Amino acid sequence: MRVLTHAYTEEDLLNGLQAGTGEVIRYIYRKNLSPVKQLVTRFPGIILETEDVLQEGLTRLILNIRKGKFSGKSSLNTYLYSICRNICLKENQRSQQANRFRDEEKATEEFGNPFGDADETEKDYEMIQRVIKAKEKMESQCVEIIDARFAIRSSPFALRDKQSTDCRQRTANSEQHSRLTPFEEVAEHLGISADNARQRFKRCLERLIRMVRPEAFQVN
Amino acid sequence: MNRNHNPDLDLIERYLEGNLDEEESNAFRKQMQDDPELTELVKLRKELPDHWKRAGQYQQVRQEVRGSLQVPAHRGVFQLNRTVWTIAASVIILLGTALLVILTNPSGPGGGQMAEETDSLLLPSVERADDKALLEEVNPEGSGDMNHVELIGPEQNATFREGDPIVFNWETNRKGSIELTIFEVTSGRIILARTVDPSSHADTLQPQTLEPGRYFWYLGDKSQKRSFTVINP
Numbered sequence: 001m002r003v004l005t006h007a008y009t010e011e012d013l014l015n016g017l018q019a020g021t022g023e024v025i026r027y028i029y030r031k032n033l034s035p036v037k038q039l040v041t042r043f044p045g046i047i048l049e050t051e052d053v054l055q056e057g058l059t060r061l062i063l064n065i066r067k068g069k070f071s072g073k074s075s076l077n078t079y080l081y082s083i084c085r086n087i088c089l090k091e092n093q094r095s096q097q098a099n100r101f102r103d104e105e106k107a108t109e110e111f112g113n114p115f116g117d118a119d120e121t122e123k124d125y126e127m128i129q130r131v132i133k134a135k136e137k138m139e140s141q142c143v144e145i146i147d148a149r150f151a152i153r154s155s156p157f158a159l160r161d162k163q164s165t166d167c168r169q170r171t172a173n174s175e176q177h178s179r180l181t182p183f184e185e186v187a188e189h190l191g192i193s194a195d196n197a198r199q200r201f202k203r204c205l206e207r208l209i210r211m212v213r214p215e216a217f218q219v220n
Numbered sequence: 221m222n223r224n225h226n227p228d229l230d231l232i233e234r235y236l237e238g239n240l241d242e243e244e245s246n247a248f249r250k251q252m253q254d255d256p257e258l259t260e261l262v263k264l265r266k267e268l269p270d271h272w273k274r275a276g277q278y279q280q281v282r283q284e285v286r287g288s289l290q291v292p293a294h295r296g297v298f299q300l301n302r303t304v305w306t307i308a309a310s311v312i313i314l315l316g317t318a319l320l321v322i323l324t325n326p327s328g329p330g331g332g333q334m335a336e337e338t339d340s341l342l343l344p345s346v347e348r349a350d351d352k353a354l355l356e357e358v359n360p361e362g363s364g365d366m367n368h369v370e371l372i373g374p375e376q377n378a379t380f381r382e383g384d385p386i387v388f389n390w391e392t393n394r395k396g397s398i399e400l401t402i403f404e405v406t407s408g409r410i411i412l413a414r415t416v417d418p419s420s421h422a423d424t425l426q427p428q429t430l431e432p433g434r435y436f437w438y439l440g441d442k443s444q445k446r447s448f449t450v451i452n453p
Contacts, residue, residue, distance in 0.1 A: 020281075022288035029289060047403050047436050047445060055289070059282045066281075094408040124274075129406045131275035136432050136452060147276075150269040180269060205268075206229050212271075213264055 046091035057084040134211035142204035386425040
């Protein structure tokens, strides 16, 4: 019972989540299981189990902490509960059984998190899920080359000579692209030619975009 | 560009790489002004590296959480150290027994106080009156087993390859027909809903029916559902 009664300070918990300490993750999971279970029972229409909601909530909590989006204006447990509540509301909306909770959802949209701690929007998480699903469907060769090309560099490369300074838009676009790994480096990493890397990347990128945003393409 | 035409991804790439000449670039920007869908697609393409990176970070953290909670990919059951569970179970049984004794003898010395302490230990953050109301709300008719369905397989969080047949098993005393439903978790979309004979106790999903992804399945009663995953072999 030692683990069950162990008392952590907020700072301990924050540091533990920052470092991915298993004992802290388990502690927060247990501490919040009962409240989240009660929360989930308020949404009988959703298909997620309490464990799914809490695991998803914990994942988002850790991501937000590591990105510096948790300001500490609320307690970690309150923040986690608010994330889980948003997950439930979204799921409820998705299952089109939101009538009973429409007012509550509207309130959330209007006022957001009352403690001022930011979270990604549900739209962002939807996109993340789409990309993950696409990754799972893609061949490993595609995942490998997109990984290599999209390994965004911390500092932008110097702009190429050919980029003229009189074309602002072009420069802005190119600047973003210049932060991607050049095909020469991708090719070297994969042991193929640069042309081959470019062709393969374009083919894989098209597959990715088609899976992430199929509505942009003609179906028949 | 609209939905009747496939977008020219190569042109988008060349635009973003700065490989269009000024005339082409201006024409492309004009095209974007007239076509919000194209603008959306260019925006998506620009943001894609960031989405890809965040998806990787999400998967990594999700794995950390699952690993910490000891949820094997093929089972998904929250497992703690067996000793901890054994001790916890023993304590709950002891407390439950003590509670039963106290409740059957409410006038005993200190009985009321001890019952209160025990409840607050088991349910530290739940208001009991609300809890009861919620339970009644969710299951107003109680837990009669006239239509009881016990899901046997696939087990919670089972994993299948895309080419595997998936056999659903259950036990029930229900008569007539019952609906087997499969949801896709990410989209919440019903992938399959078909009527089965409950007395058959089994139904098989042919290989390649489901794409890789995570699913829930249930038989008639949505409150009893299980998840499973189909992976790319």
